[in-house]
Amino acid sequence: MFGLNKKQGEAVALLSIGTFLEYFDLMLYIHMAVLLNELFFPKTDAHTAALLTAFAFCSTYLLRPLGALAFGYIGDHIGRKVTVVITTTMMSISCLIMANLPTYAQIGITASWIVTICRIMQGMSSMGEISGAQLYLSETIQPPARYAAVALLAFAVSLGTSMALGLASFVTSFGLDWRLAFWVGATIAIVGAVARTKLRETPDFADAKRRVKESIAKNNNKRKEINISDIKPEKVNKKTSIALFLMDCMWPLCFYFAYVYCGNVLKNSFNLAPEAIIRQNFIVSLVQILSLLLFVFLSYRIYPLIILKVKLFISSSIIITCPYWLDHISQPSYLLFLQSAIIFFAADAAPATSIFYKHFPVFKRFTYISFTYALSRALTYVVTSFGLVYLTGLFGNWGILIIMLPICIGYFVGLRHFEKLDKDDVHRKFKRIEPNHNFKMAV
Numbered sequence: 499m500f501g502l503n504k505k506q507g508e509a510v511a512l513l514s515i516g517t518f519l520e521y522f523d524l525m526l527y528i529h530m531a532v533l534l535n536e537l538f539f540p541k542t543d544a545h546t547a548a549l550l551t552a553f554a555f556c557s558t559y560l561l562r563p564l565g566a567l568a569f570g571y572i573g574d575h576i577g578r579k580v581t582v583v584i585t586t587t588m589m590s591i592s593c594l595i596m597a598n599l600p601t602y603a604q605i606g607i608t609a610s611w612i613v614t615i616c617r618i619m620q621g622m623s624s625m626g627e628i629s630g631a632q633l634y635l636s637e638t639i640q641p642p643a644r645y646a647a648v649a650l651l652a653f654a655v656s657l658g659t660s661m662a663l664g665l666a667s668f669v670t671s672f673g674l675d676w677r678l679a680f681w682v683g684a685t686i687a688i689v690g691a692v693a694r695t696k697l698r699e700t701p702d703f704a705d706a707k708r709r710v711k712e713s714i715a716k717n718n719n720k721r722k723e724i725n726i727s728d729i730k731p732e733k734v735n736k737k738t739s740i741a742l743f744l745m746d747c748m749w750p751l752c753f754y755f756a757y758v759y760c761g762n763v764l765k766n767s768f769n770l771a772p773e774a775i776i777r778q779n780f781i782v783s784l785v786q787i788l789s790l791l792l793f794v795f796l797s798y799r800i801y802p803l804i805i806l807k808v809k810l811f812i813s814s815s816i817i818i819t820c821p822y823w824l825d826h827i828s829q830p831s832y833l834l835f836l837q838s839a840i841i842f843f844a845a846d847a848a849p850a851t852s853i854f855y856k857h858f859p860v861f862k863r864f865t866y867i868s869f870t871y872a873l874s875r876a877l878t879y880v881v882t883s884f885g886l887v888y889l890t891g892l893f894g895n896w897g898i899l900i901i902m903l904p905i906c907i908g909y910f911v912g913l914r915h916f917e918k919l920d921k922d923d924v925h926r927k928f929k930r931i932e933p934n935h936n937f938k939m940a941v
Contacts, residue, residue, distance in 0.1 A: 521658030523683040562872030565622030570865025581630040588623035590687030597680035629868035636852035649849030653790040660783035741915035744908035746874035749846035797849035824895040
């Protein structure tokens with residue numbers, strides 16, 4: 499696959515499977531929220547229910563930045579491999595708890611707090627998992643295969659999401675016990691954690707630690723352990739961190755709009771039952787899978803930054819017209835078309851993720867990219883979920899643009915920054931050749 503050797507192929511397979519399992523578990527609750535929120539939270543009026551739904555959704559992401567700092571420290575001081583094993587274990591534990599958790603009707607508000615804590619655990623573990631897996635492959639595989647391999651992880655995320663939706667749809671459609679879905683999630687998370695113990699440390703990180711050890715030895719330092727804090731501090735470009743943050747904000751916006759906001763439209767405007775909403779969102783997730791497969795394939799042949807520019811142009815055009823379409827949609831099938839269009843052309847970091855990561859120093863890379871990833875998700879989901887409740891109440895569907903347009907502009911600014919860095923890299927490699935975005939020259 500993509501010219502990978504056996505060890506690289508095994509790493510891609512293990513990490514992709516693990517990422518699939520991790521996000522299957524994470525998204526299981528999100529896509530069953532229309533059913534589970536009624537079981538674990540008190541019944542209230544429509545406005546309060548919307549706020550509780552937003553709270554339940556955001557609880558998955560609020561403490562992710564703290565988790566990023568913790569996993570970032572582990573990843574940058576101990577290794578990339580350890581983090582992906584720990585995160586998968588955390589996910590399995592939270593699934594086991596939710597599979598056995600009594601409902602609000604049985605134990606009252608305690609159920610609400612426990613399920614919220616479990617969601618926080620899942621959010622933190624999924625954050626460390628995806629950042630660790632992407633970084634592992636970025637430091638293990640060379641371009642152009644690297645772009646496709648890292649993009650394949652985004653496909654694994656999408657596939658996990660789709661399978662979670664499929665299972666949720668199956669359980670709700672046939673009236674099965676919802677706990678069955680979480681037992682399945684816990685089982686596959688345990689399998690994923692065991693499988694990942696076979697991974698080796700990444701070459702970039704192992705080589706960096708070796709060089710540090712040699713440097714300490716030359717200075718006649720007899721300590722056996724390597725203390726990363728003894729290394730001369732590596733500087734991180736603040737503009738690069740901000741640019742990555744701005745680009746990371748785009749995907750959660752598209753995800754929330756396509757699945758959660760439109761899901762509420764289906765519920766409130768078309769009076770669809772929870773199982774019908776889950777079924778329609780499942781179809782959207784299949785469109786997402788096809789989209790990511792296409793971009794994985796294209797990233798092996800077209801330079802990823804070019805792909806992102808095209809995706810941004812199309813997704814921005816769709817976003818600008820969203821309020822108009824929402825005001826004139828008369829059937830759920832028409833809304834399905836809008837959901838699918840947003841998801842298919844969503845301007846996220848994939849397949850250029852590994853290009854962005856190379857601009858961060860090795861011993862600070864995990865901390866910065868995971869913290870940026872976590873912070874972007876936390877802020878965007880909080881602003882989007884709570885903001886849309888009030889903005890759409892004041893301005894109708896046109897209130898969506900108050901949040902959507904600034905995030906689109908931020909993505910454009912971030913992309914321009916990385917394009918400049920990329921041109922500078924090419925210029926340094928080919929001093930006498932005018933740099934451009936020709937794929938072969940860039941790699």
